[in-house]
Amino acid sequence: MALLIRGGTVVNADLSRRADVLVDGERIIAVGENLEAPAGAEIVDAGGAFVMPGGIDPHTHMELLFMGTVSADDFEWGTKAALSGGTTTIVDFCIPGQNQSLVDAYRDWRNKSEKAAGDYSYHLAVTSWSDQVERDMGEIVNTHGVNTFKHFMAYKGALMVDDDILFRSFKRCAELGAIALVHAENGDVVAQMQEDFIAQGKTGPEFHAYSRPPAVEGEAAQRAIVIADMAGCPLYVVHTSSKPAHEAIARARAEGKRVFGEPLIQHLVLDETDYLNKSWDHAAQRVMSPPFRPKSHQDSLWAGLQAGSLQVVATDHCSFTMEQKRIGKNDFRMIPNGTGGLEDRMPVLWSAGVNSGRLTPNEFVAATSANAARILNMYPQKGVIMPGADADIVIWDPKATKTISAKTQVSRIEYNVFEGFELTGLPVKVYLRGRLAAENGQVRAERGQGRFVSRRPLPAFAEAQRRLKANTAPKAVAR
Numbered sequence: 136m137a138l139l140i141r142g143g144t145v146v147n148a149d150l151s152r153r154a155d156v157l158v159d160g161e162r163i164i165a166v167g168e169n170l171e172a173p174a175g176a177e178i179v180d181a182g183g184a185f186v187m188p189g190g191i192d193p194h195t196h197m198e199l200l201f202m203g204t205v206s207a208d209d210f211e212w213g214t215k216a217a218l219s220g221g222t223t224t225i226v227d228f229c230i231p232g233q234n235q236s237l238v239d240a241y242r243d244w245r246n247k248s249e250k251a252a253g254d255y256s257y258h259l260a261v262t263s264w265s266d267q268v269e270r271d272m273g274e275i276v277n278t279h280g281v282n283t284f285k286h287f288m289a290y291k292g293a294l295m296v297d298d299d300i301l302f303r304s305f306k307r308c309a310e311l312g313a314i315a316l317v318h319a320e321n322g323d324v325v326a327q328m329q330e331d332f333i334a335q336g337k338t339g340p341e342f343h344a345y346s347r348p349p350a351v352e353g354e355a356a357q358r359a360i361v362i363a364d365m366a367g368c369p370l371y372v373v374h375t376s377s378k379p380a381h382e383a384i385a386r387a388r389a390e391g392k393r394v395f396g397e398p399l400i401q402h403l404v405l406d407e408t409d410y411l412n413k414s415w416d417h418a419a420q421r422v423m424s425p426p427f428r429p430k431s432h433q434d435s436l437w438a439g440l441q442a443g444s445l446q447v448v449a450t451d452h453c454s455f456t457m458e459q460k461r462i463g464k465n466d467f468r469m470i471p472n473g474t475g476g477l478e479d480r481m482p483v484l485w486s487a488g489v490n491s492g493r494l495t496p497n498e499f500v501a502a503t504s505a506n507a508a509r510i511l512n513m514y515p516q517k518g519v520i521m522p523g524a525d526a527d528i529v530i531w532d533p534k535a536t537k538t539i540s541a542k543t544q545v546s547r548i549e550y551n552v553f554e555g556f557e558l559t560g561l562p563v564k565v566y567l568r569g570r571l572a573a574e575n576g577q578v579r580a581e582r583g584q585g586r587f588v589s590r591r592p593l594p595a596f597a598e599a600q601r602r603l604k605a606n607t608a609p610k611a612v613a614r
């Protein structure tokens with residue numbers, strides 16, 4: 136069926152203009168002024184609101200077995216939460232279990248995601264090294280539509296990999312035209328700091344933050360940047376939360392390196408004082424890695440989004456119920472790491488970013504959708520309002536208001552780290568491939584409507600980096 140969205144201002148990452156948007160089936164087929172409605176088309180009046188590409192959250196963890204428990208939102212409820220807040224595609228981390236192959240993990244994730252109401256793609260995690268891992272990376276890229284591999288430099292004894300594995304895996308990424316992702320924290324230092332605090336009887340959630348100071352993130356980010364440069368693969372630093380990590384990324388980019396940084400909406404608006412709250416529950420709800428930071432780090436992240444040294448805003452949505460958080464009542468090391476935020480990412484970023492004057496509406500679209508699509512190589516299928524693109528469309532009313540409350544959220548947990556935030560600027564209608572998926576925060580999409588988004592390797596920047604590497608490779612002296 137055809138759908139004509141009339142009377143809005145189309146906001147893409149590069150341009151805003153008054154235009155109608157015509158959709159046929161799952162795709163946008165025309166964008167322009169005064170478009171004719173085909174016979175039988177549904178006509179939606181945008182009423183002067185903004186018409187933007189559906190959001191892409193490049194960092195989520197649905198139904199993930201992590202720290203001995205399973206994150207509370209599964210693909211159905213996670214994607215429904217996403218849709219209610221304007222996010223039509225998520226990129227979830229497929230993390231192999233102990234001794235599980237990458238390809239088996241990928242199959243597990245495909246099964247788990249059949250429930251998804253919104254679209255999804257994956258990053259595959261490399262948590263160990265063997266000939267099979269190396270082979271499987273090739274199969275994952277060449278036949279399973281995933282072009283990104285995640286490496287945890289923290290979570291010692293569980294997911295963490297050392298520099299030896301980083302360099303091997305990054306070289307394999309370069310060979311395959313894949314992008315390396317890192318969780319940048321020096322896991323060896325964190326593990327010792329945790330032990331030291333526990334030995335001193337310091338067991339509260341505030342010591343989660345004290346055991347992971349900004350310096351351990353900055354050091355790891357810098358190390359990953361150097362290793363990726365030597366390997367010749369692009370690097371994407373997930374959940375960049377601190378000034379030292381941001382500065383390492385900004386420096387690398389100024390040197391021409393293909394490095395990207397992803398702040399989370401949580402780190403942009405919440406700070407470390409939450410861990411000093413008298414309520415254990417309040418503090419534990421906010422335990423995630425990296426932890427929330429002092430205000431000066433927030434300022435650096437905002438500046439990075441404005442300057443372009445940081446490109447995308449994610450959530451790292453990995454939600455745990457209060458019962459799950461209380462597993463760590465007597466030892467902060469046992470508190471499952473992670474917070475929610477999928478449904479709040481775009482409205483909170485609009486209020487804190489656009490209304491404050493830090494970001495333009497176009498920069499908002501870049502940070503919530505277009506840049507993720509470009510970096511992860513799903514542009515222009517996703518991330519833009521243009522003919523040929525998937526009809527993932529958000530009608531955004533910059534005057535609509537709401538107060539965030541766990542009581543009305545879609546996510547299955549009983550609290551919200553943004554509780555009480557007053558927002559101005561909300562998605563009023565959200566379309567997923569041409570179908571109404573959410574309206575005024577109410578989800579219309581159903582379980583199973585989401586689809587896997589396949590991504591090819593070697594985006595243009597990776598191809599250029601490959602050529603540069605070849606042209607600057609050490610050459611033998613002819614003797």
Ligand code: URP
Nearest residue numbers: 318423424451453472473
């Ligand atoms: O605390 C976090 N971030 N939990 C999810 C796993 C990860 O490190 O991204």
Ligand code: ZN
Nearest residue numbers: 238274278279
């Ligand atoms: Zn296969």
Ligand code: ZN
Nearest residue numbers: 318373374424
């Ligand atoms: Zn992480």
Ligand code: ZN
Nearest residue numbers: 194195196451
């Ligand atoms: Zn994560």
